[in-house]
Amino acid sequence: MEKxxxxxxxxxxxxxxxxxxFFITLVLSLPLGLLLSLARISKYKPISLxxxxxxxxxxxxxxxxxxxxxxxxxxxxxxxxxxxxxxxxAILAFVLNYAAYFAEIFRGGIQSIERGQYxxxxxxxxxxxxxxxxIILPQVLKRVVPPISNETITLVKDTSLIxxxxxxxxxxTARTIVQREFDMTPFVIAAVFYLAMTLVLTWxxxxxxxxxxxxxx
Amino acid sequence: MNMLRLKNIHKRFxxxxxxxxxxxxxAQGEVVAIIGPSGSGKSTLLRCLNRLEIIDQGTIxxxxxxxxxxxxxxxxxxxSEQKAREICFKMGMVFQQFNLFPHMTVIDNIIEAPMLVKxxxxxxxxxxxxELLKKVGLFEKKNSYPSRLSGGQKQRVAIAxxxxxxxDIMLFDEPTSALDPELTGEVLKAMxxxxxxxxxxxxxxxxxxxxxxxxQRVIFMDNGDIVEEGTPEQIFNSPEQPRTQAFLKSML
Ligand SMILES: Nc1ncnc2c1ncn2[C@@H]1O[C@H](COP(=O)(O)OP(=O)(O)O)[C@@H](O)[C@H]1O
Ligand SMILES: [Mg+2]
Numbered sequence: 501m502e503k504x505x506x507x508x509x510x511x512x513x514x515x516x517x518x519x520x521x522f523f524i525t526l527v528l529s530l531p532l533g534l535l536l537s538l539a540r541i542s543k544y545k546p547i548s549l550x551x552x553x554x555x556x557x558x559x560x561x562x563x564x565x566x567x568x569x570x571x572x573x574x575x576x577x578x579x580x581x582x583x584x585x586x587x588x589x590a591i592l593a594f595v596l597n598y599a600a601y602f603a604e605i606f607r608g609g610i611q612s613i614e615r616g617q618y619x620x621x622x623x624x625x626x627x628x629x630x631x632x633x634x635i636i637l638p639q640v641l642k643r644v645v646p647p648i649s650n651e652t653i654t655l656v657k658d659t660s661l662i663x664x665x666x667x668x669x670x671x672x673t674a675r676t677i678v679q680r681e682f683d684m685t686p687f688v689i690a691a692v693f694y695l696a697m698t699l700v701l702t703w704x705x706x707x708x709x710x711x712x713x714x715x716x717x
Numbered sequence: 718m719n720m721l722r723l724k725n726i727h728k729r730f731x732x733x734x735x736x737x738x739x740x741x742x743x744a745q746g747e748v749v750a751i752i753g754p755s756g757s758g759k760s761t762l763l764r765c766l767n768r769l770e771i772i773d774q775g776t777i778x779x780x781x782x783x784x785x786x787x788x789x790x791x792x793x794x795x796x797s798e799q800k801a802r803e804i805c806f807k808m809g810m811v812f813q814q815f816n817l818f819p820h821m822t823v824i825d826n827i828i829e830a831p832m833l834v835k836x837x838x839x840x841x842x843x844x845x846x847x848e849l850l851k852k853v854g855l856f857e858k859k860n861s862y863p864s865r866l867s868g869g870q871k872q873r874v875a876i877a878x879x880x881x882x883x884x885d886i887m888l889f890d891e892p893t894s895a896l897d898p899e900l901t902g903e904v905l906k907a908m909x910x911x912x913x914x915x916x917x918x919x920x921x922x923x924x925x926x927x928x929x930x931x932x933q934r935v936i937f938m939d940n941g942d943i944v945e946e947g948t949p950e951q952i953f954n955s956p957e958q959p960r961t962q963a964f965l966k967s968m969l
Binding site for chain 2: 623625
């Protein structure tokens with residue numbers, strides 16, 4: 501028992517890193533994903549093509565590779581090359597990656613809204629921006645809650661990839677202790693933390709779905 | 718006064734010419750019924766009026782204001798987006814598929830556009846919206862979501878929603894075609910009421926009894942053209958064109 505308590509200090513620091521990665525990535529990548537999805541469906545071909553390519557790159561290569569690229573290769577790029585601190589590099593890679601996934605989810609949601617909704621809005625005199633903000637996006641949000649929920653739970657677990665940058669997140673901390681003390685308890689504690697986080701998230705998303713259930717389609 | 722003037726409207730979808738030079742004038746307070754076989758271009762014609770479709774050629778004038786016209790080279794030019802929107806929201810439209818906003822209650826469906834587009838304050842528009850709901854007999858449903866309504870009730874909400882923008886012209890595209898037969902009556906009644914209040918109306922319909930009774934003028938369209946038009950008596954009792962005769966026979 502005493503052993504577990506001494507382990508808890510570093511483990512909680514690890515949880516802290518993991519939670520920060522998770523929340524900052526989520527808060528930045530959701531709005532960025534929404535913007536990207538709007539650009540992706542834009543009438544201006546160069547813009548939509550650019551975003552399409554971007555999404556293809558981000559979804560077509562491993563997140564791990566992107567992480568390593570931002571960390572090791574970005575500083576070597578002439579002129580713009582910058583060496584980011586570990587944490588910022590990780591956030592940048594995660595946000596760029598997750599925004600691409602969220603963009604595709606939002607795009608699917610937007611395109612699933614019937615044409616009649618746009619037509620009714622237009623006939624009532626609404627502008628495109630008003631139509632998106634008041635009519636289309638609120639309906640999209642309802643439809644994307646389940647896929648966003650899935651992606652968010654994946655993000656909790658993906659945060660463990662940052663161990664390659666030698667950052668002491670939950671999983672890396674657990675492994676360090678395990679290797680030092682030849683005791684598997686930290687792995688169990690780590691599993692419990694991940695499970696608790698996904699449990700909380702599942703609960704939150706269920707609440708969201710319930711709220712949106714006020715209307716059927 | 719002419720509420721609406723169309724001159725030589727042409728509309729193509731790729732290589733399919735759907736409107737082949739339609740000209741039409743509608744006077745204030747007039748109720749015009751458009752009938753014709755499916756695929757003849759009736760919906761497209763209505764949709765061209767409020768720029769749900771963009772015409773290829775011709776002139777559209779709404780209440781004396783030009784929406785689209787041809788330049789000196791014969792190319793069709795629309796006025797600016799802002800101006801077009803102002804011209805078009807004088808026309809309300811009711812769709813076959815209702816197109817209510819499913820995430821809003823009945824009352825919110827009605828007040829949304831007046832608040833958003835015209836900037837009318839909520840406390841001012843609510844009484845008007847309630848009045849409209851009473852008029853279409855749905856006051857008690859004001860806090861329901863559309864999914865809880867029958868088709869006939871949805872369509873009456875759609876009519877109230879269009880009226881909340883205080884349009885001068887109402888366009889109806891087969892407003893009862895998606896309804897079970899026993900529900901068409903309530904919608905037609907609301908439309909009849911509007912006609913009695915001298916609303917200018919253009920109604921695409923398969924309800925021949927309604928056209929005969931409510932419209933002052935009936936237009937028969939076929940294959941992108943106006944084949945024949947006249948009073949309901951002329952069209953229904955003594956149609957001149959063989960195509961009109963054949964169509965009316967098929968509707969019996
Ligand atoms: N968006 C579109 N793209 C291509 N063809 C269309 C489109 N809308 C209508 N059409 C075609 O135009 C013709 C007229 O259609 P429509 O105006 O809907 O006729 P109606 O309302 O009289 O049944 C039909 O042949 C239809 O297939
Ligand atoms: Mg039609």
